[in-house]
Every structure is written in structure tokens, then in C-alpha cells.
């Protein structure tokens with residue numbers, strides 16, 4: 001690829017959108033009532049077992065073609081893992097695949113040895129071998145777990161699941177999990193393997209799928225009881241697709257972002273615009289009449305596509321279907337160390353993103369050598385942070401424990417990036433030269449083209465913490481660095 005032939009990313013997205021619609025609209029799917037289930041066996045030594053295994057799933061109903069995915073315990077998404085805040089979590093990964101793999105516990109303020117980053121915090125677990133993950137989850141909330149080795153392939157093949165850290169006090173609120181993914185399938189319904197590793201995608205918006213699933217199925221239906229209030233835990237696990245969803249006929253409260261509680265409020269415009277890896281928790285009041293069907297929609301530019309639905313239980317309207325919609329829910333307890341957080345004393349680190357199609361990157365460093373664009377494309381390193389295309393030899397910054405760090409990101413590319421910091425959460429403290437503190441903690445934040453966004457965090461967790469774009473093809477293509485807390 002030369003600069004002159006770098007094409008317009010919009011074309012690619014349009015093509016994918018058409019394909020997505022064609023497959024989704026083909027009427028092949030059979031909607032099913034869904035509850036995510038998964039069985040987790042417990043070993044005598046107290047470890048829960050996650051087996052990374054191949055598994056045939058049916059995206060298109062029982063009569064449709066089978067799609068071989070990679071799974072944990074024969075289900076993708078993997079089993080929903082529920083742990084109590086502060087509890088010791090013991091999980092044994094057994095690798096029954098023919099590629100090395102690891103598990104990363106996304107968003108958990110974890111012991112660095114347990115962070116699961118192949119090549120940085122541990123060696124990838126070889127086929128036939130196992131690894132014991134043991135950690136304490138200090139914050140209650142909605143998290144997820146996923147592979148962190150060859151993620152551009154292994155995540156695309158289905159190696160992920162939801163991790164719920166429950167508040168110490170059990171809540172009576174019923175919960176519904178929505179795990180959103182897009183898959184790129186070929187004409188026969190198999191994973192489109194030819195496109196895995198395709199540098200064209202890496203240099204554009206990433207590998208976008210052509211079918212969309214919630215909890216591993218198309219168009220699931222979720223029961224609601226008139227008058228009830230349910231908690232929705234939503235995560236976007238797609239490799240690269242930014243997802244925007246909408247609830248017709250309902251006006252939910254947002255209560256948490258990326259696992260961390262926020263003061264409950266009604267939704268703002270972009271609250272349900274989720275970059276890869278981002279989560280939100282909502283409380284939704286079932287205000288409709290018995291028997292009502294109401295769509296959950298995927299917002300695609302001007303149009304809305306139904307991707308799931310709520311179905312209200314039948315039965316007499318007992319009058320409870322007018323719930324106290326104006327009553328704000330109670331805030332969840334916040335456990336981040338706010339008091340020690342000092343953005344004013346922060347050590348500032350610039351991070352300039354360059355690269356990709358329609359970008360200005362002419363050269364970048366790999367392994368201390370300067371490469372031109374042609375060589376970078378050949379090496380599949382088509383993105384860079386501060387002129388370095390994905391080297392992990394040196395950290396972005398080395399700081400003493402207890403230091404507050406501010407990373408000033410400049411997105412000098414034509415694409416959005418979902419920046420994820422391991423091991424802690426950060427606050428977005430400035431956007432396009434406007435400083436603010438909205439009280440929200442994130443572990444992943446979207447940075448749009450030409451934006452300047454500053455993240456601040458307290459470096460209180462020692463270790464090597466990866467900092468990367470969660471558009472996984474961008475990470476693989478050079479958008480990755482790390483922060484050393486000593």
C-alpha cells in the first residue's frame with residue numbers, strides 16, 4: 001500500500017454494512033429466548049476451570065450451518081463468572097486449543113502477575129498446559145475477561161466472557177446481560193479466516209463483522225414483567241466495531257460506566273455509544289403493558305436495526321405498569337481511591353497517535369530502526385504512538401508508585417481509537433482543551449479523529465501495565481505501549 005492508494009475508510013464500512021444487513025436480513029435466524037448459561041466445574045483445590053476449546057455454535061438456528069468458534073467451556077460468550085467484591089477468585093485456564101493463549105481480566109485493579117498479557121506479564125499458556133489465575137476483585141461492577149494473545153484472531157473467534165463483581169449487599173434487582181459482538185462470517189457461515197490478519201483492515205477501522213449477536217445468538221428475546229425494574233449489564237466485545245444501541249419505549253437510568261458507579265441519571269446522547277471493551281450498567285423500568293413487544297435497536301447512521309427485543313409477560317394489567325419512573329435509584333458504593341487522586345500534581349506525558357489509511361505517517365521506529373511506510377506495511381505495523389510502532393522494549397513512562405499521571409493524547413489519525421489502560425481506572429480530565437471532572441472513572445475511552453483527550457490516574461498499582469487501542473487490529477498494528485509503575 002502506498003500513500004496514493006490508501007482509500008477511503010467509509011467505503012469499506014459501507015460495504016460491511018451492506019453485507020451485515022444482507023446476512024442479518026436473510027431470515028435465516030431463529031429467535032430464541034435467551035438466558036446466558038454456562039457451567040463451570042470446580043476442582044477439589046477450589047479452582048474453577050475454564051477450558052479454551054473449539055466449539056460448534058449455531059448462529060442461524062438449528063437448521064442453519066454450524067460455525068466453529070473458540071470458546072471457554074463450550075460456550076461463547078464463556079460462562080458468566082460472578083464473584084463477590086473482595087473475594088479471592090481462583091480460576092484455572094486449561095488450554096485445549098492448538099495456539100498459546102491467556103486470559104486478561106479487563107478493568108480489574110489486579111495483581112500485575114495475574115493481568116494475563118502474553119509477553120508482558122506472563123508467557124502465553126501453551127496447548128495442553130494450564131495456568132492458575134488467583135486475584136481479588138476490589139471493585140464491584142460489570143467487567144469481562146478475554147484472551148490477550150493474538151487477540152486479533154482469538155477474540156474474533158470468540159474467546160471472551162462476562163465477569164460480574166457483585167456488591168457486598170445482594171440486590172433484589174433482576175439482571176439481564178447484553179454481550180454485543182459482531183462476527184465476520186464467510187458465505188458458508190464459517191468464521192471468515194481469509195480476512196484474519198488482513199493489513200487493509202488493520203490500517204482502517206479494524207476487522208468489522210457482518211453479523212451481530214447478543215449473548216452469542218441473533219435477535220434474542222428477553223422477558224420483562226410489567227412494573228419491574230431490571231439492571232442491564234452491557235458490554236461491547238467486538239474486535240473493533242463501535243456499537244450504538246437504543247431502547248425503544250423505555251427511558252433507562254445509567255448507574256455505572258466501565259464497572260464504576262456514577263451518580264444515577266437519565267441517559268445522555270452518547271452514553272450508549274460503546275467503543276470496543278466499554279461497559280454500561282442501566283436500570284430499566286418496565287413501563288409498558290402486559291404482552292408488549294419492544295425492540296432493542298442497533299443504531300446505524302440514520303437507521304435503527306432490531307437486534308433483540310423485550311417481551312412483556314402476559315396477564316392482567318395490575319396497575320403496576322406505571323412504576324415510579326421519576327424516582328432516581330440509589331447510587332452504588334464507589335470504591336476508587338478518590339482522596340489520593342491529585343490531577344494538579346500530575347506528571348504529564350504526551351502521546352501522539354499517527355498512522356493508518358489517510359494518515360500522515362511516513363516513517364516510524366521498530367526495534368530502534370526507522371522504517372518507511374512501505375516497510376511498515378510489510379511488517380503490519382501501520383500505527384504508531386510517539387513515532388514508535390508497537391515496540392514493547394521500553395515503557396511510555398516509568399513512574400514511582402503513588403504518582404498521579406496525566407496522558408495527553410492527540411489523535412492525528414483519520415480513525416477513532418478506544419484507548420484502554422490496564423490495572424487501574426482513569427478519569428478523562430480534558431477534551432479539546434476543556435478541562436473538567438465529571439466524576440466518572442473509565443478503563444477504556446474513545447478518542448475521535450483530531451481530538452485531544454487527557455486521561456489522569458493514580459499509579460498506585462506496581463507492575464507493567466499495557467496501554468493500547470482496544471480496536472484490536474490497531475493494537476496488533478502498533479497502537480500499544482505500557483506504563484511501568486515501580
Ligand SMILES: [Cu+2]
Pocket residue numbers: 416417418469470471474475479
Ligand atoms: Cu485504534
